[in-house]
Amino acid sequence: MVVMSRIFRLSCTIAATAQLLVAAPATAQEDAEKFYKGKTVQAVVGYSPGSTFELYLRLLTRHIGKHIPGNPNIVLQHMPGAGSLKATNYLAAVAPKDGSVFGMPNPVNTIEPLIDPKNSRFDPRTFIWLGSLNTEISTCAFWSKDLRTLDDLKKREVIAGSTGPASGSTIDARVLAALTGVKFKVVTGYGNLNDIRLAAERGETDGFCGLLVSALKTDYWEQYKSGRMAVPVQMGLAKHAEFPNIPNAYELVSSEEDRQLFRLIFGPWSYGRPLFVPPGTAPERVAVLRAAFQRVVKDPAYLAETKKINLEIQPTGPEAIAKLVDEILRTPPPVVERARHVLGVANR
Incomplete structure (x- = not known):
């Protein structure tokens, strides 16, 4: 009887654990749907209409909303200035950190803290990447x-x-x-x-x-x-x-x-059309947006629209971007100094 009782209690424990494991994703899904339902999400781009960055993000906003629980409205926000540095500085330091904002910076902005630190108020290693839509040359x-x-x-x-x-x-x-x-x-x-x-x-x-x-x-x-x-x-x-x-x-x-x-x-053009959310964004919201990115780059309707205008899509994951950024930011100081001289940073 003692053995049977122990077996019964173990079975109950296993069953309860299984129910919790099943319930956890459902709860996360429900929380995300509750947050995003009826909400407007801003997609920030650092260029005016007509740029290829704007084109990439505009097409994405037409499709990614249906892959986010609650199907929020995605609105494109143009924030041109300083080769998208204005938008990048905003996303890094000012934008809400609740998952209601993401953006597409110029990837070259990620080296600006090395090249021109006075005009770059951010550390790209803190950016929370969702992925990149294309590898550029x-x-x-x-x-x-x-x-x-x-x-x-x-x-x-x-x-x-x-x-x-x-x-x-x-x-x-x-x-x-x-x-x-x-x-x-x-x-x-x-x-x-x-x-x-x-x-x-x-x-x-x-x-x-x-x-x-x-x-x-x-x-x-x-x-x-x-x-x-x-x-x-x-x-x-x-x-x-x-x-x-x-x-x-x-x-x-x-x-x-x-x-x-x-x-x-x-x-940096290896992650040529990157998307990130502000540093400090809640992990559960990051997970939702990363999952949406992974689904949209496989969405037949999205891919058909990009193919129609001959727009390349070669996705890169967030971990690969973070690794590339870290490698580039470890460039030896003499090379950085040479880059400053070649680019004429002192005369900007």
Whole structure:
């Protein structure tokens, strides 16, 4: 009888534990649904309408809400300024930490605390990543008929248009010049890359650097395929699969110091369309939003819409992003100092 009683009590304990394990996910689901039902969630982007960052986030907001318990309304909030640093600073220090806000910064912002700490009031290692929608590779695009190859770029001074001194169109041209010897004259003051394209077609500039492959495929694909525009070089830690014959600047540098500079500047594009929530956001809300991200990047309706406009989707998980950020932020100080000099940080 004693043995039977013990067996009975053990069986009851096991049954109760099983019920708790089943109930826990249900309770978390119910809590999330209660919080998000009828709520508006802000999706912050550091650029104006028309940018590829805005396009990525806008398409995401159309689909991710149905994958969040309670199906909240997702509203896109534009917060342009300083190459998305304004938005990144807001998300890092000001935005609510209750799971009602997430955002997509320019990934290059994650190196700004190294490059320009006075204007970067955050530590990227504290960011709580949800994932990244795409791995990016930067390129240069030229409309001048005598600039078709990387060797062509080295034959004369190249006039590259730029949207600002801290923009990718300036940064990429300056770093490419330092690593390959191309002589760029960077002309700033253009409102956006399309303005530079129009200037190139008028003969005012040759073109620009800082054109990401995703933007190339959505905005300039026909011009590239027709030959009206040339892409003589790409800048990524690996070549893009669709451009095996375009030289990759990373493969051309010979010294470890040059490779370290390249990884510092272009490495962040490995997590090229990242999403994060403010540091300190409740873990249970982070789990909900991460799960929603994982589901939306497999959502047939979402993928059909991105495919329709030729928008690349190559997801990266939050753990991989955190690891890459940590590796980049451990760049040796001499390399960081060289980057500051190359980018002209003192004159910003």
